[in-house]
Amino acid sequence: MNTARNTSGSAERAALGRRRFLAGAGALAGLAALSQLPLEGSALAAPRIRSGEYPFRLGIASGEPTPDGVVLWTRLVPEPFSPDGGMPGRAVPVDWQVAADAGMRTVVRQGTVSALPELAHSVHVEVDGLRPGREYFYRFRYRGDVSDVGRTRTAPRRDASPGSLTFAYASCQDWSHGFYGAYRNMAEEDLDLVVHLGDYVYEYGVPADGGLRRTPTPDVLREGPKDLDRWRMQYALYKSDPDLQRTHARFPWLVTWDDHEVENDYAGAYDGPVGTDRAAAYKAWYEHQPLRRRSLPRKDGSLLLYGRSHWGDLAQIDMLDTRQYRTAPPCGWGEAPACEAGNDPAKGTLLGSTQETWLLDGLRGSRARWNVIATSVMMARLDHDGPSGDIIWHDAWDGFPASRRAVTDTFTSAGVRNPVLVAGDWHSTFVSDITSDFDRPDAPVVATEFVGTSISTNGDDEVYGPYYGPMIKWNPHIKFFDGDRRGYVTCTVSESEWRTDLRMVPTVSRPDVAATTYASFVVEDGKPGAVRV
Numbered sequence: 125m126n127t128a129r130n131t132s133g134s135a136e137r138a139a140l141g142r143r144r145f146l147a148g149a150g151a152l153a154g155l156a157a158l159s160q161l162p163l164e165g166s167a168l169a170a171p172r173i174r175s176g177e178y179p180f181r182l183g184i185a186s187g188e189p190t191p192d193g194v195v196l197w198t199r200l201v202p203e204p205f206s207p208d209g210g211m212p213g214r215a216v217p218v219d220w221q222v223a224a225d226a227g228m229r230t231v232v233r234q235g236t237v238s239a240l241p242e243l244a245h246s247v248h249v250e251v252d253g254l255r256p257g258r259e260y261f262y263r264f265r266y267r268g269d270v271s272d273v274g275r276t277r278t279a280p281r282r283d284a285s286p287g288s289l290t291f292a293y294a295s296c297q298d299w300s301h302g303f304y305g306a307y308r309n310m311a312e313e314d315l316d317l318v319v320h321l322g323d324y325v326y327e328y329g330v331p332a333d334g335g336l337r338r339t340p341t342p343d344v345l346r347e348g349p350k351d352l353d354r355w356r357m358q359y360a361l362y363k364s365d366p367d368l369q370r371t372h373a374r375f376p377w378l379v380t381w382d383d384h385e386v387e388n389d390y391a392g393a394y395d396g397p398v399g400t401d402r403a404a405a406y407k408a409w410y411e412h413q414p415l416r417r418r419s420l421p422r423k424d425g426s427l428l429l430y431g432r433s434h435w436g437d438l439a440q441i442d443m444l445d446t447r448q449y450r451t452a453p454p455c456g457w458g459e460a461p462a463c464e465a466g467n468d469p470a471k472g473t474l475l476g477s478t479q480e481t482w483l484l485d486g487l488r489g490s491r492a493r494w495n496v497i498a499t500s501v502m503m504a505r506l507d508h509d510g511p512s513g514d515i516i517w518h519d520a521w522d523g524f525p526a527s528r529r530a531v532t533d534t535f536t537s538a539g540v541r542n543p544v545l546v547a548g549d550w551h552s553t554f555v556s557d558i559t560s561d562f563d564r565p566d567a568p569v570v571a572t573e574f575v576g577t578s579i580s581t582n583g584d585d586e587v588y589g590p591y592y593g594p595m596i597k598w599n600p601h602i603k604f605f606d607g608d609r610r611g612y613v614t615c616t617v618s619e620s621e622w623r624t625d626l627r628m629v630p631t632v633s634r635p636d637v638a639a640t641t642y643a644s645f646v647v648e649d650g651k652p653g654a655v656r657v
Contacts, residue, residue, distance in 0.1 A: 166217055166236050167217045167219040167265050167266045167267055169217070170216045171212050171214075171216060173202045173210060173211065173267075174212075175210050177202035177203060178202060178269055179202045179211075179266045180200070180264065180269065180271040180272070181201055181204060181364065182198070182199050182364065183198070183271075183272070183363060183370075183372055183373060184197065184198045184262070184271050184272060184274045184372065185198070185372035185377060185413075186262065186274060186276035186372075187377040187379065187413065187415065188376070188378065188415065188416055188433070189279045189317070189376045189433070190279055191256035191257070191279050191280060191281045192252050192278065193252035193253070193254050193278065194254070194276050194277075194278060195249065196220060196247075196248075196249040196251060196276075197246065197247065197248055197249075197413065198247055198264045199239075199244060199245060199247070199411065200239050200245040200247075204360035204361070204364065205342045205345070205357050205360065205361075207353040208241070209244060209245060209356070211239075211241065211245045215238040215240050215241065216238070216239050216266070217237070217238060217239075218236065218237055218238075218247050218265070218266050219234070219235070219236050219264065219265040219266075220234065220236070220247075220249050220265075221234040221262060221265075222234065222251055222254070222260050222261070223261045223262070224260060224261070225261060226261050226273060226275070228261060228263060228273060232253075232260070233251050233253060235249070243410075243411050244356050244408075246411040246412065247264070248414065248416070248417070250416055250417065256280050257277075257278060257279065257284065257286065257436075258277060258278050259275065259276075259277045260275075260277065260278070261273050261276075262274050262276060272373060273373075274372075274373040274374075275375070276375070277316060277375075277376060279433065279434060279435055280436035281436060282436065282437070283436070283437065285437055285438065286435060286436040286438050287618065287619070288438075288616060288617060289317070289438055289439050289616075289617045290315050290316050290614065290615070290616045290617070291316055291318065291319055291614075292310050292313060292315055292317075292318050292319070292612050292613060292615070292627075293318070293319040293320070293321055293548070293576055293612065293613050293615070294306065294307075294310070294319075294321070294548070294576065294612040295320065295321040295322050295323055295382065295500070295576060295578060295579070296322075296323040296384075296548055296549065296577075296578030296579060296580070296581040297325075297362070297581065298323075298326045298328075298578075298580055298581040298582075299325075299326075299334075299335075299365070300330055300331055300335030300337065301336055301580045301582060301632065302336045302580040302583045302610070302631075302632025303336075303367075303632050303635035304365050304367040304579055304580060305629045305631075305634070305635045305636065305637040305639070306579045306580070306610060306611050306632075307365070307367040307368050307370070308367040308636070308637075309629065309638065309639035310627075311367065311370045311374050313614060315375050316375070316376075317375060317377070317378060318376070318377045318378075319377070319379075320377060320378070320379045320380070321499070321500050321546065321549070321576070322381045322382025322383075322384075322385065323381075323382045323548070323578075323581065324362065324385060324409075324413075325359055325362045325385060326384045327358075327385075327386065328348045329345065329346050329347045329348045330345040330346065330358075332346070335583075336584075336632065345358070345361060349408075351401075351404055352404040355405055356411065356412075358408070359409075359411070363412060367635060376414070377413075378441065378443055379413050379414070380444060380445060380500060381409060381445070381447060381500070382500035382501070382548065382549055383500075385405055386405045386447070389457070389519045391451060392447050392448040392449060393449050393450055393451045393473075393476065394450065394451050394452040397424065398424055399425070402425060403421065406425060406426070407421045407425075410427055426448065427448075429448065430442075430443055430445040430479050430482070430483075431443050437491060438494060438617060439617055440490045440492035441496040441498060442486060442495075442496065442497050442498065443498045444475065444483065444497065444498060444499045445479060446475065446499055447500070448476075449473065449476025449478070450474055453472060453519070453523035453524060454466045454468070454471040454524070455523065457519070458517065458518060458519060459508065459516075459518075460515065460516070461513065461514045461515055461516075462516050462522075466523065466524065466525045466526060467525055469526040469527070472524055472526070473526075473527055474523075474527040475527060480527065483497075484531070487531075487538055487540045487543070488540075490541070492541065493542060493619060493649065494541070494542045494617055494622060495540050495543045496545075497531075497543065497546070498546050498547075499547050500547065500549055501521060501547060501548075502521060502549065502554060502575050503520075503545050504557075504558060504562075504573050504575075504599075504601060504602065505522055505562035505601070506522060506554075506592070506595060507595065508595055510595075510597070520549070525562075529561075532561075532571065533560070535558075535560075535571055536568075536570055542622070542649060542650070543570070544572050544573070544574070544647060545558065545571060545572070545573040545574070546615070547573060547574070547575045547576070548575065548576050548578075549575075550575055550588070551577055551581050551582045551587065551588055552575070552577055552588045552589075552592060552605065552606065552608075553575060553576060553577045553604070553605065553609070553626055554573070554574075555572075555573070555602070555603045555604035555605075555624070555645055556572070556573045556599075557569040557571075557601040557652070557653045557654075558570055558572065558601075559601055562601070569601075569653045570652055571652050572647050572652055572653055574613060574624050574645070574654070576611075576613040576626075577606070577609055577612075577628075578610055579610065579611075580610060580632045583610075583632055583633075584631050584632060584633060586607070588607035588608060589608040590607070592607050593607060603645075603653075603654060603656070604643060604654075604656065606626075606642065609628040610629055610632050611626065611628035611629050611639060611642070612627050612639075613625070613627065614627055619649065620649050621646050621647060621648050621649060622646065622647040623644060623645070623646050623657075624644065624645045624647075625643075626641065626644070626645075627639045627641060628640060628641075628642040644656070645657065
């Protein structure tokens with residue numbers, strides 16, 4: 125919902141939630157299912173909300189699917205722009221259900237979980253005991269209010285050979301830069317997963333008129349987030365978008381972050397121990413994503429984000445954290461010349477030694493047909509000035525060539541099958557060959573990379589086409605570039621090939637737009653490098 129309608133629409137949302145809860149099998153069947161929920165200490169006996177507003181205003185989500193389970197998420201926040209979210213300052217019970225059908229008649233798992241004020245009354249339910257490779261449906265209840273019904277699915281068994289995997293990935297969704305029409309289209313696709321590659325929120329203040337959205341916003345949002353309460357409000361604003369909510373409710377997500385969840389171009393290891401400001405940003409991020417307990421913020425403020433998922437023997441997906449353990453780039457910040465120090469792993473790292481070892485060991489041990497590396501920033505080299513110089517952008521893998529070489533060398537030495545990288549960050553689209561050595565024109569191609577554009581960031585402006593476009597001729601490994609369209613990417617993976625469809629929307633000035641496939645590429649099994657089709 126738009127923030128301008130938060131107050132007037134709350135009663136309608138509450139009524140809609142109740143109607144959907146009872147729909148399908150009829151009112152009597154719905155009430156029977158409700159009565160089967162545990163009553164002692166359950167959400168029916170939870171304390172009243174002072175404002176009487178609908179508590180599930182940020183929607184619901186699922187994530188991190190395994191063969192026997194999934195994480196379910198919601199946050200109780202009847203007053204999104206109040207410091208306490210409009211909730212009492214104590215733990216409250218929230219009921220949850222998982223069913224085999226959209227009408228929630230065949231309930232297979234259910235329970236009650238505590239929503240803690242220390243975590244902004246968010247809940248992260250780790251459901252297990254489900255069947256592999258199956259579709260499920262879920263919902264939450266607090267007192268008389270019931271959430272919408274969400275759809276999710278479990279992963280196939282590790283030893284299974286699923287015929288396909290279809291996922292979409294996205295990044296960079298500055299709320300004030302435009303509507304999320306890309307998500308409206310993504311929600312209509314037939315996907316197994318959504319992968320989000322960072323910049324889920326931005327650290328900037330929000331204009332009174334909502335920027336390109338022309339939607340009035342509360343005064344408390346004028347300044348950018350500096351503490352935990354304000355970060356929570358930033359997420360509340362972004363997650364109020366109905367198209368983002370619908371896409372979360374339709375598919376399980378895998379998520380990582382980039383820089384704007386904290387500060388533009390920051391490097392965690394360079395900044396030293398996690399301070400109060402960064403700890404607040406990290407905690408708010410956890411509170412608003414469907415993550416397991418392993419990612420709970422630690423006492424020092426850090427959290428474990430990188431992780432590995434499997435889709436049977438078809439795909440291994442490694443989600444990377446390219447911010448928390450990053451050192452200063454050895455050759456300088458931003459746009460600067462390359463230097464020899466960048467080739468020395470002792471001088472700088474993008475992933476940190478522990479994460480890099482985890483990644484390389486996982487690649488060496490992989491038996492998957494396709495090995496997917498989800499990274500917030502682009503791995504392919506982007507030479508800015510061709511033969512006349514050596515200018516590159518250092519806030520990417522280009523700034524850490526030793527880290528990049530460690531990965532590409534492992535592709536070759538371990539015989540990693542079909543490595544494909546998906547990335548975001550650049551508000552542009554790149555399709556590139558990853559070579560074993562970007563300084564050697566004759567170096568073999570060892571992997572393929574697809575960099576997706578932004579959901580909304582940069583709006584409808586022409587920014588990067590004029591800037592990066594003239595550079596492409598100096599980078600023959602870049603097979604496709606588009607600098608100024610908004611959208612997302614859909615990938616369909618089978619045993620024989622990987623197909624990427626670049627899905628673009630014509631504008632972000634309104635949400636009701638149709639996405640079209642701007643270009644498509646195929647990677648054949650055993651042949652690194654994308655071919656346009």
